[in-house]
Amino acid sequence: ACSTDTKGNEIEDEKPKGQETPKTTNEDSTLEGSVVIDGSGTVYPLMARVAEEYMLTEQENVSVEVSRAGTSAGFKKFLIENGTDFNDASRNIKDEETAEADSLGIEVKELKVALDGLTFVINKDNDWANEMTPEQLISIFKADSGIEKWSDINSEWPDEAINPMGPNENHGTYEFFYENILNKEDLVSSVSLQQDYSTLVSLVSEDKNGIAFFGFGYYVNNKDKLNAVHVDFGSGPVEPSLDTISEDGDYANFTRPVFTYLNVNFAKEKPQVLDYAIYAVENFNKFSGESGFAPISDAEAKENLDFLNNLK
Amino acid sequence: MENSNWKKPVYETNGLNLWYGSSHALKNIDLSINEKEVTAIIGPSGCGKSTYLKTLNRMVELIPDVNISGSITLKGENIFDKSIPVEMIRSKVGMVFQKPNPFPKSIYENVAFGLKIHGIRNKSLLDRIVEESLQKAALWDEVKDRLHKSAYGLSGGQQQRLCIARCLAVDPEVILMDEPTSALDPVSTHKVEELINSIKNDVTIAIVTHNMQQASRISDRTAFFLNGEIIECDQTTTIFNNPSDPLTNDYINGRFG
């Protein structure tokens, strides 16, 4: 792989030359058109990173546009006529979404992108709740658990109200939390749900009693502002990290795969979509660490690649 | 009310009535304006002088809610005739207003304006007519070195003469003047009066003035308006020395108005 420096130089080199000399080693070097990606805000940083790299080093006449409406909102734009080419998702596609795809005649291929650890973050000044059990965490967010103050969890903790927060219903992260962690029990009504992860970061970093959950990547990038709760799954507190959130890591109980869903019809019709899909699948593992994700297994990556190569 | 006209009338007004909405501003006006004469229109403020003048070139119709009955003929043609476009009448009838209103263009462009809108584009012809018109308006010598400078650089009196030159350029039959000197200083007033005297052999002039001395100095005939009616119209000397109507006499002698 080339270093950032070399890449930087490459861009500067290609600027004056313009578009006639696409700089790539790929054999079908003259692809153009656009690839439209929407969906998960959790996956966005990784997907955008891969897309940028693709445009810089592979196909400069292809425009890969990445948006981040959230997993669910993204699926609504994916599952329509002339919808998006990919939908990033921080949860699995739901049955009703699959059904919708079938009824529209859209063939959908799930591509696993990386592994993400659901991370609970607290304020830097919070020196009591650095270690918790999953049950304690759940009780904070679940309705009618009787937990409103820190002291309700542990009598030594402050007698102050907890401010639970999280991403709103547009997000796969919310749904993953709601379905897999809370087992579809209602959230406590005092929970503050936000559209933007940036807001959550600010909220917690400024609120001593705040606690929020989101993807590991948003934590890694804000380590200076937030602390992560070390979760005790039974064998001692585990700090979420690239190692622990991996498939067989100690944090694996709160780890979830994140995906991108490909519209296979488009991959067949539009060569640039397929080309990008292949590039992305080949490179997710290379960039995932940078964005705070753990890599998927080589076997899974290989399987996806084979599927795509068969579409050619 | 009219008497001995040895000159041919250019405008003939018969039974003219005009209403602004419901207010009756001109009542049953009968009046002739004769060729190559200066006709002065006098009367106290609000008597309808300006209204009458603006009716002669149908400018009054620009005001909303104006109603007109009666007839006015210009050289025998009814000016209210639907088949004659107003622009046609107005191009034959120049108008000079109380306040000088040159366009925010060069002196040259001001004079050439009328010609250009009537489709004359020939440069040398334009040059010639502009020069002639400015000469007639006794302005040429003062402006010949700054023809392409803004007309706003001229003094008020010069601007007013420019407005007259602008009229003259399209070679009008008649020039209507509405208190053309009331915004000017005595010297400029004098120059404009001289100018009127010098062109009156070429063009018919109707002039509204509130200055009775001016009327007597420059006009051949004078019409006296009062409350929208025409009281008397006669040779200027007759009106000023021997008016037949006592109201005229009172007005001339400053007893009202």
Place this chain on the structure above:
Amino acid sequence: MENSNWKKPVYETNGLNLWYGSSHALKNIDLSINEKEVTAIIGPSGCGKSTYLKTLNRMVELIPDVNISGSITLKGENIFDKSIPVEMIRSKVGMVFQKPNPFPKSIYENVAFGLKIHGIRNKSLLDRIVEESLQKAALWDEVKDRLHKSAYGLSGGQQQRLCIARCLAVDPEVILMDEPTSALDPVSTHKVEELINSIKNDVTIAIVTHNMQQASRISDRTAFFLNGEIIECDQTTTIFNNPSDPLTNDYINGRFG
């Protein structure tokens, strides 16, 4: 230029100069305004009459870029004294303007305005003063049934008398009037003149007028201004019948202005 004053001066002006920016509008004015007299100020347009009047209550200072030198005393106190607030002077000196300017309030509120800003809130006292002032201004009978209606419902002449009543309500030492009748019809003018006559025993009045007949009708003394200078000031009868300066004579007889 002053002569025999058997009355006490209220205002004394000495060596007053005033500049609007660089234009010298009042030049070395010396003038006394005497108690319980009407002093008329006459002169052609632009001679500085209004400027002088507005200097007497320091309203002229509202205009940007005004410079004043010289002194004016009001009952012996220098009005330019830094320690006396202008508001104090103005509350002793009423002013009536060319165009009536009642406030958009009721007739009652207009008259009571000056009292209220000076903190008088006692209803019965207010009622009494309002009635007295309107009576002095000869307006009471016309408005007593509509005291709480808008002042804008009054005619121009009534509005002007209301403005005078508004001044009278605060019992001023002096009332300054700047062409108070020039926007009024003859009948209203007559009423205002009568009113001036009826109050002049109670209050000192300085009145600017362009109407020489008016000056001679209502004033005791007359000052004649020309080009920012004071040419002559004397008993009104003297000024109109036997002026000492030929310029005054020319002006009185309409030879200029």
Place this chain on the structure above:
Amino acid sequence: MMKELRPHNFSRRTKLRLLLNHIAKTIFLLSTLFGIVVLSILIYRVFSQGIGWINLDFITGKLSTRPERAGIMGAILGTFWLMLVVAPVTMFLGVGTAIYLELYLKKGRLQGFIQTNIANLAGVPSIVYGILGLTVFSRVMNLGNVVLAGGLTMSLLILPIVIVASQEAIRAVPNPLSEASFGMGATKWQTIKHIVFPVALPGILTGAILSLSRAIGETAPLVVIGIPALLMPFPGGILDKFTVLPMQIYYWTLDSSLTAEYANLASATIIVLLLVLLVLNTTAIIIRNKFQTSN
């Protein structure tokens, strides 16, 4: 009579009144300065945070997911193309409507109706225009989220402002000028073309430029129409997808929680945006002043 009213008798009160006046004046002045102080803080913060990030590469570079490589040329060009749609469309429609309302349509019901309508349109929130644009231009006309769709949406948004400003400029043309023109036998259209329009033009331009700067700073309608968060190619025409400076500021503000440096990028972009607006507004003011002195 009424000696108690002599000023010297209530001079204590007068002193109070004068004091009140002074205090009030100070408070009023402070109020006026409040806004200006806030403006200064805002500008100071933005500059101190962003100025270090402004360099040629930032201005001319492509968008990137890595702050140190990100540039805003795409957003600058997007803003440029957007204006290339908005300026002619609003000038044409705005001036046309203003001429019709001021010079052709008689005062009356229809005129009042259209005028009220325009005034109300001026008060419709920009996000509602976004929804209109999304529905009509992006969906029904099937333009998607390209420059043309955004530009037409923005045009509708500022149209009422342009109309009203043009009407004022036309109304300010001295009546004697058009009278003189009509008096020369000029037709209505000739009078408009040769006299009214040229005289009103500086006023119209001032209004148009000021409303353009409004359009340049608008974000909400474009959020609704949908601008991709990552879009690297530069737009080359009105049928290309695009992003604009305010959208970039919005996204980077959101991203600032991912990587703190994005806040600096947002500040740097704000500086560029403010400079663009400053240039536009100065132009407008210069035109206005020139126009005022020449009359």
Place this chain on the structure above:
Amino acid sequence: MSIRSELDREISVRNLIEQKRNSRSFNTLFEKAVPYFLFAIAALSVLTTAGIIYTLLSETIEFFKRVPLADFLTGTVLKPLSQTPEFGILPLVMGTITSSLIAMVVAVPIGLMSAIYLSEYASVKVRKTLKPLLELLAGIPTIVYGFFAFTFVTPLLREFIPQIQATNILSPGIVMGVMIIPMIASLSEDAMSSVPNSMREGSLALGSTKLEVAVKVVIPAALSGIIASFILGISRAIGETMIVTIASGSTKNFTFDVTQSMQTMTAYIVEVTGGDAPAGSTIYYSLYAVAMTLFVFTLLMNLIARTVSRKFREEY
């Protein structure tokens, strides 16, 4: 001037004009077509209104087929994406009204006092410097204000109100107020400046201080214009989007607590579109129902402002 040229002219100018006139039938046709053409252009503004109303209404009707009108108007819970969605608009109305009121609390006194200063106290020179500076404030894009509210005002407020949330309705409310100050100042100043000077002179000549002139004469005379400026300010605050989107979060709180995050109608629209709202879902239709409500709110405000200020214009 030679007789020759006189003759020349006699023939050329008049005749030329007559000739040209005869050959200008196209121009007259054009002249006649112009008003129709311009009418078509002017009609576009009416069409825009019709377009807005039609767009909003048709989808809003669809929304009310799914969610009863009464539930929408009286519901205090808004959970559009929940398994058991609820579509009460009141949390959004609350957010909108709260933020607008906060903005007004800031903008009305400061704007009005600035107007008084500019129109009654400031010298021409001072006014000419201060007014454009204030207007600059109005020219700052709202996204910049949003950034400012989020990164500066909220942290600043925390100094005084420690429990304030990182997204709250107070901070954007205040910043919207700052944004509206120039609007209220400038419109009120216009209203006050159009009070004839003679009114001020009359009052000053009676010994009033400038404060008394302003409070007792000028403000009462300009009152309807001033009130109209307030209403337009509220309308502007109601419609403001980016500041609240960035700084007030997206919690659909039905509360009076200004330290909490609240969502306004405008911010909800931004959230739901989130790029490009997918057609067909109830959420999608709720977008239009909320936009319709917003439109009605601002329309009412504008109509009131117009009525009030028309009354004002009749006074002189």
